[in-house]
Amino acid sequence: xxxxxxxxxxxxxxxxxxxxxxxxxxxxxxxxxxxxxxxxxxxxxxxxxxxxxxxxxxxxxxxxxxxxxxxxxxxxxxxxxxxxxxxxxxxxxxxxxxxxxxxxxxxxxxxxxxxxxxxxxxxxxxxxxxxxxxxxxxxxxxxxxxxxxxxxxxxxxxxxxxxxxxxxxxxxxxxxxxxxxxxxxxxxxxxxxxxxxxxxxxxxxxxxxxxxxxxxxxxxxxxxxxxxxxxxxxxxxxxxxxxxxxxxxxxxxxxxxxxxxxxxxxxxxxxxxxxxxxxxxxxxxxxxxxxxxxxxxxxxxxxxxxxxxxxxxxxxxxxxxxxxxxxxxxxxxxxxxxxxxxxxxxxxxxxxxxxxxxxxxxxxxxxxxxxxxxxxxxxxxxxxxxxxxxxxxxxxxxxx
Ligand SMILES: [Zn+2]
Ligand SMILES: [Zn+2]
Numbered sequence: 001x002x003x004x005x006x007x008x009x010x011x012x013x014x015x016x017x018x019x020x021x022x023x024x025x026x027x028x029x030x031x032x033x034x035x036x037x038x039x040x041x042x043x044x045x046x047x048x049x050x051x052x053x054x055x056x057x058x059x060x061x062x063x064x065x066x067x068x069x070x071x072x073x074x075x076x077x078x079x080x081x082x083x084x085x086x087x088x089x090x091x092x093x094x095x096x097x098x099x100x101x102x103x104x105x106x107x108x109x110x111x112x113x114x115x116x117x118x119x120x121x122x123x124x125x126x127x128x129x130x131x132x133x134x135x136x137x138x139x140x141x142x143x144x145x146x147x148x149x150x151x152x153x154x155x156x157x158x159x160x161x162x163x164x165x166x167x168x169x170x171x172x173x174x175x176x177x178x179x180x181x182x183x184x185x186x187x188x189x190x191x192x193x194x195x196x197x198x199x200x201x202x203x204x205x206x207x208x209x210x211x212x213x214x215x216x217x218x219x220x221x222x223x224x225x226x227x228x229x230x231x232x233x234x235x236x237x238x239x240x241x242x243x244x245x246x247x248x249x250x251x252x253x254x255x256x257x258x259x260x261x262x263x264x265x266x267x268x269x270x271x272x273x274x275x276x277x278x279x280x281x282x283x284x285x286x287x288x289x290x291x292x293x294x295x296x297x298x299x300x301x302x303x304x305x306x307x308x309x310x311x312x313x314x315x316x317x318x319x320x321x322x323x324x325x326x327x328x329x330x331x332x333x334x335x336x337x338x339x340x341x342x343x344x345x346x347x348x349x350x351x352x353x354x355x356x357x358x359x360x361x362x363x364x365x366x367x368x369x370x371x372x373x374x375x376x377x378x379x380x381x382x383x384x385x386x387x388x389x390x391x392x393x394x395x396x397x398x399x400x
Contacts, residue, residue, distance in 0.1 A: 002318055003384045004391055007118050014114045014383040017041070019092035021106040022378070025081030025099040028136035028143065031056040034079045034109065038133050041113055045120040047131070050155070054146030059156050060131035062119055064398065069126035073397045074158030074344065075390055076144075076337060077112035078105045078137035087365030087374035103371050104166040104353065107378030109133060111164065111386030118391050125398035130156045137336050140186065140297035144336040153343055160307050161346035162393060163337040164386055166378060168370050170352030173385045175319065176328040177312040177349055181263035183301035184235070186334035187272075187294065190257050191216065191279045195288040197252035207288045209254035210243050216256060216282050216290075217241070223274045234271055235261040235332060261332055263300050301338035304345040310400075311347050311393060318392040319385075351386055353379045 007014075017037075024033050035056045039049045042060040051058045056079070063069075086093050086100040094100050116131050132152070136143030170176060193216065195207035217238050224236055236258065243254035260275070262268040272294050279292035316324045328350065337348050356369030358379045365375035 002320070002388070004118065004388045007114055007384045007387045007391070010114060010117065011384055014110050014387070015380050017113060018106050018110040018378065018380060018383060021109060022101045023092045023095050025094050025096055025101045025106070027083050027099060028080050028139060028141040029055045031079045031135045035133070035135070038079070038109060038113065042116060042131070045117050047116060047120050053150040053152055054135050054143050056135040057143060057147045058133050059152070060116055060133070061156065062116070062123065062129040062131065064125035064127050065123040066126035068128050071398065072128040072130055072156070072158050073394060074130045074132050074156070074161035074340075074346070075112055075115065075394070076132040076134060076161060076163045076340065077108040078134050078143070079109050080105055080136050080138050080143065082138055082372060084372070085374055088363065088377060089365070090363035100374065101378070102373065102376045103138065104376070104378040105137065107166055107382060107386070108164060110383055112390060114383060114387030115390030115394070118387065119394060125395070127398050129394055130158055142298065142336045142339065144339045148339060148343065158344050160397065161340050161344045162307070162311060163340070163346070163348040164351050164389070165335065165348065166353040166382060167350035168353045168376070169355060170350060172352055172354035172357070172379060172381055173319070173323060174352035175312075175315045175324045175349055175389075176352070177308055177315070177324065177326050177347065178328050178330065179303055179305045179308045181300050181302050182330050182348060183335045183338065184261035184263055184330070184332050185265070185268050185300040186297045187260040187268065188257070188297065189260060189275060189295070190255060190293040192291045193254040193256065193283050193288060194290065195250075195252060195254075195283070195286070198250050200248040200250050203250060206250045207286060208250050209252065209283070209288060210250070212283050212286050212288055213241060213243060213254035213256055216278060219278050219282060220275070223271060223278070227274050228267060228270065232267045233263050234267050235259070236271065261334070263330060265299065268296070268300075298334040298336050299338045299342060301335050301348055302341055303347040304341065307345050308347040310396070311349065314392050314396045315389060318388060351382055351389075353382065
């Protein structure tokens with residue numbers, strides 16, 4: 001391990017900050033205390049702070065001692081927690097009922113703070129580092145997009161932008177890189193099937209939307225197996241069917257809901273068009289009608305090749321090639337850093353959180369240390385690792 005000694009020396013402070021944020025989790029666009037904490041720390045270290053981007057989001061601007069220059073790098077951490085209870089009982093467990101840092105964004109925020117503190121003391125470069133602390137990554141709230149709508153990249157132009165997410169199950173402090181599509185787009189759909197309601201004993205006087213809906217669920221599976229190229233990846237899951245209230249009434253309407261995940265915009269466009277065709281034409285075969293509402297939440301996260309190569313080399317040099325995996329498998333989750341990558345080249349990486357070896361009985365719950373699990377906890381061993389990676393990335397960026 002090749003941690004920067006000065007960051008390593010701040011380990012206890014970083015752990016303290018992380019535990020403080022963990023104990024006070026705030027969900028999408030409510031990250032007021034967290035935002036205050038980050039702003040106060042940045043200001044203490046002499047970093048210029050700009051607040052109110054995407055409501056609770058903020059940007060710390062750090063110019064090099066050789067001048068603001070023309071080049072700028074953006075580093076991003078997410079700050080929000082989840083609307084879920086925490087089952088851990090350690091001292092820093094959530095003090096906010098029904099709120100938990102179950103995805104490790106407390107750790108992401110702290111790793112970036114650790115880098116900010118170091119960089120504020122060592123500004124020996126020409127250029128600008130934009131430290132982006134974003135709200136509302138979870139639940140399709142798109143805090144990243146909200147910051148962009150408030151002028152993030154117009155007010156704080158970045159030539160390149162980078163992100164980190166911790167990854168349970170991957171060895172502690174290992175790095176996972178991938179060029180191209182790394183995370184899926186996430187999309188929701190509602191299909192409303194309209195028939196004609198009536199007496200269940202006289203089906204011939206009705207158009208039964210339940211029978212149509214049942215058939216439609218089967219047909220939707222063929223969008224994956226028959227209408228999409230077999231070498232492309234997509235998921236379509238029907239997760240809700242709602243219809244009817246009585247034993248002897250055929251309802252007038254049925255609603256099908258579900259999710260679609262794809263790793264490219266092209267496949268997403270095809271999936272939406274095919275869904276619309278099935279939703280609108282299949283009911284007509286039976287004398288009913290149908291309507292599709294399709295909501296695109298996050299686009300696929302697509303890492304840029306040059307920046308991925310650059311960042312992977314930085315990690316290899318800092319931590320050794322054995323700790324760096326270059327082409328990890330894509331994952332089916334979604335992440336709103338994808339909005340940044342649509343506008344600015346960069347790369348998003350996974351930092352191994354381990355298998356829960358940092359859990360200590362009896363204070364941790366009994367469940368697995370997986371993201372969004374009530375027994376999850378960010379592994380504090382990663383704090384100096386992530387901070388060191390951020391600093392090495394900045395140094396290499398300006399040395400280029
Ligand atoms: Zn999450
Ligand atoms: Zn997350």
